[in-house]
Structures are given as structure tokens and as C-alpha cells.
Amino acid sequence: MPDELCIPVYHVDKNDNNQAFVRGAMLxxxxxxxxxxxxxxxxWDNIGNAHYWTKSRRYKNITISKAMMRTYEKFILDLxxxxxxxxxxxxxxxxxxxxKRNIDLTSKAEKGAVINFVCTFLQKMQKNSLNIKKIPQPFKVVKVVGYYPSAPEHVFFAVSDDKNLGPHVTLKTKVIYAVRDQTILEQRQIIKEV
Structure with missing residues (x-):
């Protein structure tokens, strides 16, 4: 049996929403x-990225909540x-x-629409107990990396003008989890009032 993953994740929201989430409500x-x-x-995958989000949004009365996401690798769509x-x-x-429906699967496609299209189909297959070869169970989480060009770069990782801008370390990318099944979120707590 595969090992269960337990990943700390961080959510930025209005205090009322996060307080309800900590008490067991769904966001x-x-x-x-x-x-x-x-x-x-x-x-977010770390507290620093959650802080970045709070600063970039300038919401009032917000908090950062933390939860442990418990799931198996087969339920994560890792993009x-x-x-x-x-x-x-x-x-x-x-x-x-x-x-028998055409959807845009080119690089110009709206990625979220394609993910929703596939996940909706998988959920219907599971609900109707249909087993079609090569069709997995519905995903509970979608994992992506977002690129934030305006995110501040730490001086340690800054690329000097005399270096070729090839592969390099940066703080401008951020791992994001879109949790589709909130029942996998445990040990919920408020960790920061902003």
C-alpha cells in the first residue's frame, strides 16, 4: 500500500472564514x-508565500490558517x-x-477549464460506478507552480547582469495547491492575524 502524504498548507482568507474553517466548516x-x-x-506550500499573498492583496481583517493535507499521491494531479x-x-x-466533445487542449487553452472538465468527468464516472480502462479516480488536489514576476527577489538569488540568465534559483515561483476535497484537511489552526 502506498504511503500517505502529510503536507502542511496555508490559506489566506477573511478572519471569519478562517475561524469557521478551523472549527470544521468548509471554505x-x-x-x-x-x-x-x-x-x-x-x-500555499509555505508560510512565506501566504505572507506574500497577504501583502499583495491588502485585504482587511484577514488571517492565515494552516492545515495538514493528508492524502495519497494518486489523488494529487501534480502539474x-x-x-x-x-x-x-x-x-x-x-x-x-x-x-465526444471538443475542448481546447492547446497551449492557448484555459488550464483551469480543462482541469475542471476532466475532474467533472472523473467524478461522474465514480458516481455512476463506471470503470473505463485508463481512467483514474477523481483528483482531490491539483498542484501547480505559479510564476509571480513582480514578487521581490531576495538579494541572495538576484542574477547579476554579467551572468547568463539560464536556469537559476528564484523566489518568483510559488507552489499552489487547489484542494477539491476539503475532508483531507486536518489539524486546522489560525497561525497569523494580519
Whole structure:
């Protein structure tokens, strides 16, 4: 049996929403259908990125909550590496063939819409107890890396003008989890009032 993953995640929201979340309520998921990770409640992979988000949004009366995300690798759609992204694109094509509906799967596609399309199909398959070869169980989490060009770069990682701007370390990318199944979020707590 595969090992269960236990990942700390951080969510920025209005204090009332986070307080209810800590008491066991479900947060209102995003219905994102654009270029991010689709539907779900968005969490950061570390407290520093959550702080970045609070500063970039300038909301009032917000807090940062922390939870432990407990799940198995097979339930995470990990779009942070090429092989997994290619596998997901193949899956989207299979779904497209199964329901005989064309969706944009090019680089111009709204990534969130494609993720939602595939996840909705997988949920219907599971609900109807249909087993189709090569179709996995629905994803509980979508993992992506966001690029924030205006995020401040730490002086330690700054690239000097005399260096070739090839692969390098940066703080401008941030790991984001879109949690579609909030029942996997445990040990909820408020860790920071902003």
C-alpha cells in the first residue's frame, strides 16, 4: 500500500472564514475556470508565500490558517513536472473521445477549464460506478507552480547582469495547491492575524 502524504498548507482568507474553517466548516471553493488550477480552495506550500499573498492583496481583517493535507499521491494531479502534465493531457484527450466533445487542449487553452472538465468527468464516472480502462479516480488536489514576476527577489538569488540568465534559483515561483476535497484537511489552526 502506498504511503500517505502529510503536507502542511496555508490559506489566506477573511478572519471569519478562517475561524469557521478551523472549527470544521468548509471554505467556499473558487470556481476558477481560467489559467490556474481550476475549482478548489487555494493553499500555499509555505508560510512565506501566504505572507506574500497577504501583502499583495491588502485585504482587511484577514488571517492565515494552516492545515495538514493528508492524502495519497494518486489523488494529487501534480502539474509541476512535465511527465505528469503530459499524462494529464493524454487523459484529457481520452475524456474528450469518451464524451465526444471538443475542448481546447492547446497551449492557448484555459488550464483551469480543462482541469475542471476532466475532474467533472472523473467524478461522474465514480458516481455512476463506471470503470473505463485508463481512467483514474477523481483528483482531490491539483498542484501547480505559479510564476509571480513582480514578487521581490531576495538579494541572495538576484542574477547579476554579467551572468547568463539560464536556469537559476528564484523566489518568483510559488507552489499552489487547489484542494477539491476539503475532508483531507486536518489539524486546522489560525497561525497569523494580519
Amino acid at each position: 467556499t471553493p473558487s470556481d476558477e475556470d481560467g489559467d490556474w488550477a481550476g475549482n478548489g480552495v487555494y493553499f 509541476t513536472e512535465p511527465e505528469s502534465a503530459s499524462n494529464f493531457l493524454r487523459l484529457a484527450k481520452i475524456v474528450q473521445e469518451q464524451i
